[in-house]
Amino acid sequence: MADARGEDGAAAPSEEKLPESQDSSPEEGLDPSAGEPEMECLRNLLMRTGLQDPPAQKVLDECSLSGVAKYILSGKCNRIICIVGAGISTSAGIPDFRSPGTGIYDNLKQYELPYPEAIFEIDYFKKHPKPFFELAKELFPSQLKPTICHYFIRMLRDKKLLLRCYTQNIDTLERVVGLSDRHLIEAHGTFYRSHCVNKLCMKKYDFDWMKDKIFTQTIPFCQNCYSLVKPDIVFFGEGLPEKFFEAMQMDFPSCDLLMIMGTSLQVQPFASLVNRVPRSTPRLYINKERFPKKDTLKEFLGLSVQLDFHSGKAYRDVAYIGLCDDGCLDLAELLGWKEELEKIVLAEHTKIDQAALRPHRKSSVGKRVSQRVGRSASSSSSETQD
Numbered sequence: 001m002a003d004a005r006g007e008d009g010a011a012a013p014s015e016e017k018l019p020e021s022q023d024s025s026p027e028e029g030l031d032p033s034a035g036e037p038e039m040e041c042l043r044n045l046l047m048r049t050g051l052q053d054p055p056a057q058k059v060l061d062e063c064s065l066s067g068v069a070k071y072i073l074s075g076k077c078n079r080i081i082c083i084v085g086a087g088i089s090t091s092a093g094i095p096d097f098r099s100p101g102t103g104i105y106d107n108l109k110q111y112e113l114p115y116p117e118a119i120f121e122i123d124y125f126k127k128h129p130k131p132f133f134e135l136a137k138e139l140f141p142s143q144l145k146p147t148i149c150h151y152f153i154r155m156l157r158d159k160k161l162l163l164r165c166y167t168q169n170i171d172t173l174e175r176v177v178g179l180s181d182r183h184l185i186e187a188h189g190t191f192y193r194s195h196c197v198n199k200l201c202m203k204k205y206d207f208d209w210m211k212d213k214i215f216t217q218t219i220p221f222c223q224n225c226y227s228l229v230k231p232d233i234v235f236f237g238e239g240l241p242e243k244f245f246e247a248m249q250m251d252f253p254s255c256d257l258l259m260i261m262g263t264s265l266q267v268q269p270f271a272s273l274v275n276r277v278p279r280s281t282p283r284l285y286i287n288k289e290r291f292p293k294k295d296t297l298k299e300f301l302g303l304s305v306q307l308d309f310h311s312g313k314a315y316r317d318v319a320y321i322g323l324c325d326d327g328c329l330d331l332a333e334l335l336g337w338k339e340e341l342e343k344i345v346l347a348e349h350t351k352i353d354q355a356a357l358r359p360h361r362k363s364s365v366g367k368r369v370s371q372r373v374g375r376s377a378s379s380s381s382s383e384t385q386d
């Protein structure tokens with residue numbers, strides 16, 4: 001029987017055909033997110049009344065990282081979804097610049113914006129593109145070097161366990177490790193592609209072209225029509241890519257394990273994804289920040305995102321409070337994959353260093369791999385939340 005394979009060699013997620021690109025402009029047509037909050041509310045109410053899902057079953061032997069590892073190795077966990085945020089990229093030197101309060105918004109005074117968020121607003125951008133492109137240069141490290149966590153996600157794909165990775169990040173690091181459109185949903189868009197903003201032209205540009213413009217501080221104009229060229233990141237005032245909504249409907253009902261990494265799920269509709277997996281599906285939360293406390297009002301409205309790590313009723317949620325790289329290394333160790341993961345990271349980082357035609361030096365991530373070699377996973381293993 002022919003095995004459906006993605007362009008990156010891994011088994012293709014079955015039963016779906018997603019568009020190969022996110023080329024359609026979010027400005028065209030209807031916003032596919034319209035009505036989402038209402039639907040989310042209804043869905044949560046249904047779930048709470050038990051009308052939507054079969055009764056929950058306990059899948060994990062124990063609610064711990066080793067319980068998750070055992071489940072992955074059991075052969076019953078073949079469709080893993082990763083949902084990831086800025087926390088998986090911080091060790092690559094990429095700041096969490098879209099979240100207010102991280103310092104970036106506070107450092108925008110030099111651009112003389114009417115208000116900080118204007119830098120990511122589409123109408124402002126079309127009139128004043130310079131601040132955005134100046135900021136873009138500050139945000140990108142001179143080398144794009146994915147983290148241990150990114151390579152762990154790629155390992156899941158290579159082992160045919162990854163159904164999809166949903167990322168809030170626009171830094172393209174998932175692309176750098178080799179995830180393709182088949183396994184990747186860039187919910188907030190990406191710098192990987194750019195388009196001319198003129199709807200009659202829409203000429204597409206690749207990342208290298210845009211990167212060159214950003215690093216030389218040249219405002220990018222279309223070679224066809226001289227209109228502005230904008231990276232395909234989702235600005236305020238634009239809808240999320242249609243592919244996000246299409247894939248979400250297909251993927252989550254059949255998810256065997258949800259891995260939430262580097263995000264404390266504060267942004268909708270991304271945050272509500274955790275409520276979309278079946279009630280038996282284990283959810284592993286790996287993040288430096290603890291999961292936010294209960295919001296009673298949101299819970300009443302059926303809009304809250306709840307994970308239960310420690311109550312008497314907890315049966316499927318596991319928290320690892322720490323760096324995403326450490327969480328992935330610890331999980332890899334429990335899976336017997338640690339050595340393989342470390343080898344991949346070091347080999348790939350070496351390749352990136354060599355490609356940059358620089359003298360080889362270990363990245364901070366590479367150093368962390370070295371430091372952790374030989375350290376037992378149990379020394380900093382999963383913690384439960386309180």
Ligand SMILES: [Zn+2]
Binds near residue numbers: 197198201223226
């Ligand atoms: Zn054009």
